[in-house]
Amino acid sequence: MADVVVDPEIPPDDAALLRDGRDVLLRMRQGWAPEERRGRNVAGTAVVAGIMASFGLLVGVGPFGRGAGLLMLALIGFPVLVLLFVRDDPHDDDPGERETYELLRWYEGRYVLADDLDESSRRLLGRARNAIAAVTRSQVNAEGLLDDVRNAVMLPAQEWEIARLLAKLSALRAQHRETVTGGMTPEVAAVAAPLGRALDTSEEAVLARVEALERYAANVAEADRAYRAHHQIEELRGRIHQYEELVAESGADAFAVPELSRLAEDADRLEQALRRSIGSARDAFRHLDPPPGPDPRSRPNPSTNPRPNR
Template identity: 55%
Template sequence: MGVVVDPEVPPEVAGMLRANAALLSRIRSGWVPPADARPGRFRSVSSVALLAATPGVVALMAVLLALSHPAAGFTLLGTFVFIVLVKIASISELPEHDVSRDREVYERARPYRDRYLLPEDFDRDAADVLTRAQRAIGSVLRSHVNAEGLLDGARNALMLPAQEWEIARLLAKLSALRAEHAALVSRGVAPEVAAVIEPLDRALATSEAAMIARVEALERYAGHVAEAERAYHARGQIEELRARLPRYEELLAETGADALAVPEIDRLAEDADHLEQVLRRSVRSAHEAFRYLES
């Protein structure tokens, strides 16, 4: 399901939000990435200490060699080199993706904290309903009949993402109320409160039914588009076959069998006309279903 973003959020910010669901979840829970999060700053103290120690180590090694203690001098040098190598290895193993990227996401997401929804905002039933809506919307927007302009592509591109956001927003609100309601009921309900709980139960159920009806309307629209899509592809195949007919007719004429082919050729033409009618009916039905969504 992923992150659902208000379609009015700028596209570059929306893309960033959708790509960082786990990080946004941590931020939502109260985690704040450090402001100074460049790897160089974390490594600066130890790196400077090593750099400052180098002249002293070299001088001490020279003294040991001058006092005829080469073993101690080389041991000191070896130890220092080992420490430097370990430091280099630790630097190289640090991940490229540092906290500065997390900070950038945090800063850019803050102004839009009420304009996106995370998977944890939905209970299981709400997530299922939202997934159905997203599947229907995606099938319409990805269809060839939409891309070819047989549907109203511009209106689809505007209205369907708005529908997804509105459905997601209401389902998130429904999920939150259901969770609060379940928590209250789980503590036990006094007889005096039961009379109030029952209409609240009905309100939640009625709201859920309304959302499901809305999603079913989207699914009906997607169904009409799918029918138009099938007719569109079939029509294309028939047209491709019709374009090849002269070569078949030529072959049949040369072999003396052309009289047998006439009924089949006529049937192919009828199939093409039939598919054209089916496509037009399907597109017309899709337009009617679209108008129903707007009402």
């Protein structure tokens, strides 16, 4: 999985660039920025052209004649102009990096870099993402036996909400630790203690979200096993007549007929188990609380940070 978790409401093309933008983001945080786009140096071009024209006219009235002046102007002026335009090429930077840079600035607050999380938060995010991946890669999900439409919407929203909360938790926890390190007076300890408990309570709430995802993934895994077993049994049932024919021809009816009857009964029980397991998975899915809507304060302000042109 990518190291950047993106708000699922971001357009897919932009989201893909953001997920691949970890290296650019790390360089940005070290102070890197693409060079400003430079237009053609019109003033410089005009000055050089004027000098060359004057030089050509001066030579043209001399003993070499006008033809020599024009030839000299072409030989000297043209290469100078070419070098001037090449020097001011506006595509000095990688266009892909520039576009990623602009998107990272525009969508600031709507993506989370896993590197920014502390160790505990990274573990929780990893568990959540593993559970989501297990569900989305499952066979019962691919076959549409689960609520695949809601999965496609709810699971990315859950991943983003968990990542967003963990990013806030990690930042506040680091600030809290820095403030209380080095000893505290009783007055400071009285204030810091409940704030520390608030951080712990917030982490427990996020943990509950992650565990709900893991329960859902476990139910989906059980449904996957039942689904595979169901298909295997169905394949065997489809060949029962061949077994019965062989048993009859070999005279082994007394031994094999009861076994074949049990096979049909096992298939019926397995089909019921499959239905129950899929029902359990759907019930587990319903216990996933939908995350609240996006915080409008996290949205960029178009008046201060214009949307990059694509």
